[in-house]
Amino acid sequence: MSDLRHDWSRDEVLALLDLPFADLLQRAHAVHRAHHDANAVQVSTLLSIKTGGCPEDCAYCPQAARYSTGVKAEKLLPLETVIECARQAKAAGATRFCMGAAWRSPKDRDVPKVAAMIRAVNALGMETCATLGMLSGEQAEALQAAGLDYYNHNLDTAPEFYGDVIKTREYQDRLDTLAHVRKVGMKTCCGGIVGMGESRDQRAGLLQTLASLPDHPQSVPINRLVQVEGTPLAGTVLLDPFEFVRTIAVARIVMPASMVRLSAGRAEMSDELQALCFFAGANSIFYGEKLLTTGNPDVLADQQLFARLGIHAMQIAGDPAGDAARTVHADIVDRECREVVTA
Ligand code: SAM
Ligand code: DTB
Ligand code: SF4
Secondary structure (H helix, E strand, O other), X not given: OOOOOOOOOHHHHHHHHOOOHHHHHHHHHHHHHHHOOOOEEEEEEEEEEEOOOEOOOOOOOOOEOOOOOOOOOOOOOOHHHHHHHHXXXXXXXXXXXXXXXXXXXXXXXXXXXXXXXXXXXXHOOOEEXXXXXXXXXXXXXXXXXXXXXXXXXXXXXXXXXXXHHOOOOOHHHHHHHHHHHHHOOOEEEOOEEEOOOOOHHHHHHHHHHHHOOOOOOOEEEEEXXXXXXXXXXXXXXXXXXXXXXXXXXXXXXXXXXXXXXXXXXXXXXXXXXXXXXXXXXXXXXXXOOEOOOOEOOOHXXXXXXXHHHOOEXXXXXXXXXXXXXXXXXXXXHHHHXXXXXXX
């Protein structure tokens, strides 16, 4: 689209974050309406296909082996379990299934196993997303060949704050992985985390970096830090909720055509705060009672919130099977999926 800019300066982005709240929301909402159906929200369900035991040191993450968080290391889930969870996520109304692995990067022997999962989930008529850590060009190619629609790899924060949060890999590593993903033609899902003790200027730095990528990421997850006991960031001063809304609003303004996802942290947000985020331009959520290892709102609560706000879940064009499947009662489905994973 012609009004997409890739040359936002950090000062310009900061000036947006500094606007009076009503002015910022009015501007973000106008951009939102110009590019999207303001009452449609895309829903993705996450599944941790390989939990815990990660060698990295990301200070926010409950899955890093070096922190005592109570998350146990598990093996890669069997294909059948992944298919069953995807089937149930679809029945509950999700259109995208995102598979996450607690890896620094996949081993080459893991790639065909994940490729089989991607093929099977695509065959159900769902969009696929994976987040497996850093990828080589060859690995990106193999995932693309399997039909992967999106690859999630976050920049997490501003370049200059990054080293305070993660020391086991560089910002440039992340940019390189994103370049490999773009090169093979996959869509990128890339955002960050706020509430890690960064300044407003650093939040501007994250958004400016995202908006300066060669293509704006098609999905931009904005996570609010989920503080997990045992991680170095547990106990961080909580971010002002209005500051979170401002971050969503500015993401919407600087990446107008992208899907902005209200991601981790929703379980701790009021309905009113989420409604403000949707007004500010968020148009995607993670749906289902679990993110990777931490909690997310009940599907029933989300369905009620959507109904109260007059929001409808986005559908994949040309998927008549989706509607029939969604008659299955969503909260039962979600519980069954958790049973499959823990069995
Ligand atoms: N291991 C892979 C990686 O780091 O790229 C994929 C999984 S990792 C858990 C995916 C993303 O989840 C991270 O980049 C981070 O943005 C987000 N995340 C992890 N722990 C979080 C937390 N406690 N609060 C908010 N977001 C979190
Ligand atoms: C993203 O940006 N947020 C999701 C997804 N991409 C993979 C992960 C959130 C994880 C929250 C902590 C947990 O549940 O372990
Ligand atoms: Fe590992 Fe990803 Fe967690 Fe970092 S965010 S510790 S790479 S699972």
